[in-house]
Amino acid sequence: MNIKQAAQKSGISERNIRYYEQAGLITPARNPENDYRQYTEENMRTLKLIRILRSVDMPVEDIRDVLQGKTALADAALAQKQRLQNRMETLKAAADFCGELNENCCSADALDVDACLTRMEAPAQAGWFTGWVQDYAKVASALAKEQFSFTPDSEVRTPQQVSAALFAYAEQQNLDIVITHESMTPRFTLNGAEYTARVVYTPVMRVPTAHISCQMVGASEADAAVPAPRRCLQRSLHKALPGILLLLVIGLRLGSQGMLNSADGWILLGGFAAVAIAKSVYDFYWLYNHNDKR
Numbered sequence: 034m035n036i037k038q039a040a041q042k043s044g045i046s047e048r049n050i051r052y053y054e055q056a057g058l059i060t061p062a063r064n065p066e067n068d069y070r071q072y073t074e075e076n077m078r079t080l081k082l083i084r085i086l087r088s089v090d091m092p093v094e095d096i097r098d099v100l101q102g103k104t105a106l107a108d109a110a111l112a113q114k115q116r117l118q119n120r121m122e123t124l125k126a127a128a129d130f131c132g133e134l135n136e137n138c139c140s141a142d143a144l145d146v147d148a149c150l151t152r153m154e155a156p157a158q159a160g161w162f163t164g165w166v167q168d169y170a171k172v173a174s175a176l177a178k179e180q181f182s183f184t185p186d187s188e189v190r191t192p193q194q195v196s197a198a199l200f201a202y203a204e205q206q207n208l209d210i211v212i213t214h215e216s217m218t219p220r221f222t223l224n225g226a227e228y229t230a231r232v233v234y235t236p237v238m239r240v241p242t243a244h245i246s247c248q249m250v251g252a253s254e255a256d257a258a259v260p261a262p263r264r265c266l267q268r269s270l271h272k273a274l275p276g277i278l279l280l281l282v283i284g285l286r287l288g289s290q291g292m293l294n295s296a297d298g299w300i301l302l303g304g305f306a307a308v309a310i311a312k313s314v315y316d317f318y319w320l321y322n323h324n325d326k327r
Contacts, residue, residue, distance in 0.1 A: 034071070034072050035069060035070065035071070035072070036050060036051075036069075036070050036072065037074070039061075039070075039072040039076065039077065039080065042077055043077055043080035043081055044081075045083070045084055047082055050080065053080070053083055053093075056093050056097065057097055058079070058083055058085070058093065058096060058097050058100055059076060059079050059080060059100075061073070061076050079100065082100075083096055083100075086099070086109075089110075089113060089117070090109075090113070090116075090117070091109065091113045092113075092151065095109045095112065095113065096109075102206070104207065105207060108207070109256055130153065160245055178226070178249065179248070179249040180246075180247065180248050180249065181245070181247050182233075182244050182245060182246040182247065183202050183245055183247075184242065184243070184244050184245075185198035185201065185202070185243060185245060186198075186201065187201075188243070189232055189243045189245065191217075192215045192216045192217055192219065193215070195216075195217060195230070195232060195245065196212050196215050196219060196221055198245055199212065199219065199221060199230065199245070202245075203223065204322075208223050209223070209224050209225075210222065210223050213227075217231070217232060218230065218231045218249075223247075224238060227248055227249070227251070228247050228248060228249050228250060229248055229250060229252040230245050230247045230248075231245070231246055232244070232245055232246075233245075233246050249283075262270055281287070
């Protein structure tokens with residue numbers, strides 16, 4: 034069928050169909066005799082799916098990722114739900130402001146426009162604790178992207194096996210991966226970010242088990258909106274978190290055995306605490322004075 038028939042059957046205008054073609058969402062075949070577009074039933078189904086997703090205002094970029102299999106439909110829908118919820122909050126604030134204008138019943142000439150603009154443009158003030166938690170979430174997310182490791186399901190003894198393990202991991206996580214240098218310490222891009230990797234063998238029940246450790250090349254900008262001092266402090270605390278949890282376990286263990294009733298128990302616990310604090314302070318100053326003072 035031609036584009037006019039496709040528009041009638043899909044409920045999408047010819048102009049929008051052409052736009053979706055230019056955006057890479059659909060690629061109809063061409064009639065070899067006259068080079069006119071030819072739309073199949075599969076094209077119709079794709080257009081109808083596009084119409085459904087556009088009806089909930091999903092961005093064209095997200096729809097393209099869904100159609101190309103880069104993003105699961107469920108994940109794209111969840112992301113769009115969050116956008117719509119954020120927009121609902123913005124619209125509610127706008128509706129409340131309009132209600133206030135209506136209740137005040139003042140004329141346009143009498144409205145204090147400067148005061149209104151100041152109030153509308155001021156960002157919402159979150160509490161200190163809420164702001165700290167939101168910033169920590171950004172920092173933790175950035176750290177998770179900068180460095181991660183995983184245990185492959187298969188043996189990794191050759192560069193080809195390392196590449197296969199990376200491809201398998203990317204497929205499981207629904208990530209776009211490109212191997213740029215194949216070796217036992219490969220370089221690759223993950224969703225556009227460049228990484229290096231190395232294979233680490235650790236004994237598990239006396240059997241060497243391979244783990245692949247991946248490190249981003251350069252610093253992530255995912256938490257750049259967090260003020261530098263707070264970002265460095267939260268990054269150092271995040272690194273010290275395993276030690277803090279271990280310290281807590283040791284404290285509970287010593288307490289259960291009654292050792293905290295003696296000076297030796299408190300000295301031991303204090304020593305562990307001093308090491309954890311010193312490590313956090315060192316990490317903070319190193320991050321702030323080196324590669325994390327953005």
